[in-house]
Amino acid sequence: MKRPLKRSNAPIFWALFGAGGMLSALLGPILVFITGLAVPLGMLLPADTMSYANMQAFAQNIIGKGFIFAIIALFLWHAAHRIFHSLHDIGIHAGIVAKLICYGGAMVATLITAYELLAIGF
Amino acid sequence: MSENQRIIEIEVLRYHPEKDKAPYQQVFQVPFTDDMSVLQGVQYIKDYLDGSLSFRWSCRMAICGSCGMMINGEPSLSCETFLRDYYPARVRVEALAHFPIERDLVINMEGFIEKLESIQPYIIPKEPRTLAQGEYLQTPAQLGAYEQFSSCINCMLCYAACPQFGLNSEFVGPAAMALLHRYNVDSRDGGKAERMELVNSEEGVFNCTAVGYCSEVCPKHVDPANAVNQNKTNSAADYFMRFLTPKGGAK
Ligand code: SF4
Numbered sequence: 001m002k003r004p005l006k007r008s009n010a011p012i013f014w015a016l017f018g019a020g021g022m023l024s025a026l027l028g029p030i031l032v033f034i035t036g037l038a039v040p041l042g043m044l045l046p047a048d049t050m051s052y053a054n055m056q057a058f059a060q061n062i063i064g065k066g067f068i069f070a071i072i073a074l075f076l077w078h079a080a081h082r083i084f085h086s087l088h089d090i091g092i093h094a095g096i097v098a099k100l101i102c103y104g105g106a107m108v109a110t111l112i113t114a115y116e117l118l119a120i121g122f
Numbered sequence: 123m124s125e126n127q128r129i130i131e132i133e134v135l136r137y138h139p140e141k142d143k144a145p146y147q148q149v150f151q152v153p154f155t156d157d158m159s160v161l162q163g164v165q166y167i168k169d170y171l172d173g174s175l176s177f178r179w180s181c182r183m184a185i186c187g188s189c190g191m192m193i194n195g196e197p198s199l200s201c202e203t204f205l206r207d208y209y210p211a212r213v214r215v216e217a218l219a220h221f222p223i224e225r226d227l228v229i230n231m232e233g234f235i236e237k238l239e240s241i242q243p244y245i246i247p248k249e250p251r252t253l254a255q256g257e258y259l260q261t262p263a264q265l266g267a268y269e270q271f272s273s274c275i276n277c278m279l280c281y282a283a284c285p286q287f288g289l290n291s292e293f294v295g296p297a298a299m300a301l302l303h304r305y306n307v308d309s310r311d312g313g314k315a316e317r318m319e320l321v322n323s324e325e326g327v328f329n330c331t332a333v334g335y336c337s338e339v340c341p342k343h344v345d346p347a348n349a350v351n352q353n354k355t356n357s358a359a360d361y362f363m364r365f366l367t368p369k370g371g372a373k
């Protein structure tokens with residue numbers, strides 16, 4: 001063991017990964033059902049649930065904004081972490097490059113999401 | 123040998139670094155009976171077919187942890203794996219994966235021993251204790267907190283099973299992490315803060331991607347994956363809490 005030991009900063013990514021994993025497990029299937037089946041096929045929900053006006057109102061509501069942000073950002077951080085580790089598993093140890101692409105991608109998309117949500121207004 | 127004796131083919135990975143450029147396979151025809159383990163199979167080879175075959179063993183009863191080998195690609199204790207379960211097919215025996223080979227089925231375990239030392243595998247008392255204070259007392263619940271993690275026999279099967287240790291041998295790994303956890307959750311111990319430095323480090327728990335194969339191959343049901351993953355939570359708490367607590371927390 002090399003001493004002194006260097007503290008790993010993995011907990012940041014691991015916490016985002018965990019939060020995204022929890023959220024995607026709980027809400028992912030429901031979202032797929034609502035947006036992919038229920039609304040387009042007119043099952044259970046009114047046909048205009050996802051109309052432009054409704055969705056815009058949702059994105060302008062502060063709770064709606066928070067929901068959209070959490071779903072997009074945390075799902076992405078979850079995916080980035082998984083892809084990063086899967087690359088490692090299949091033998092691509094690009095290290096800093098893989099890190100930049102995976103986590104950098106999630107970071108950029110998070111910032112764009114935040115910007116767009118604010119641009120939509122309240 | 124009795125009359126119900128049969129012949130099984132044992133394919134062994136051979137390697138004598140002083141004369142072989144690379145490891146190679148050698149097949150032996152071994153007569154066996156139903157009660158013979160794979161270890162007894164390779165012992166037969168050494169006694170009657172090729173005395174230069176090297177392997178480790180001692181207790182022959184899944185206690186000492188020295189006879190670990192890859193048997194048909196699975197990390198196993200060769201003394202509790204039976205030839206009858208492979209017959210009539212050939213059984214393939216190789217040195218434990220992810221370790222440098224010293225000779226034939228003998229691996230170099232120096233790195234593992236270093237890891238065991240690095241976790242300080244002994245009770246570090248919370249405060250000095252005098253003889254007059256007598257022995258430590260523990261409730262069954264306090265014993266239960268660590269007992270399972272104390273049954274490790276250092277067989278290293280879990281290291282041979284761990285793909286992350288295979289990719290990065292610096293990773294502290296399953297057994298050492300289980301033993302570290304065993305001391306950290308012992309009510310008599312006060313060394314947790316020191317050991318957490320290792321848990322939190324780049325060699326620590328976050329190398330694990332929760333594969334779980336280590337716990338599957340463990341002959342003693344230590345469940346090292348459980349210890350590693352509990353410590354991811356501990357480590358993440360330690361990481362974020364140090365911003366909240368002005369003094370405490372590791373560096
Ligand atoms: S944890 Fe289990 S598999 Fe790993 S070294 Fe200990 S006894 Fe062997």
Ligand code: FES
Nearest residue numbers: 181182187189201
């Ligand atoms: S010889 Fe001791 S565990 Fe197999």
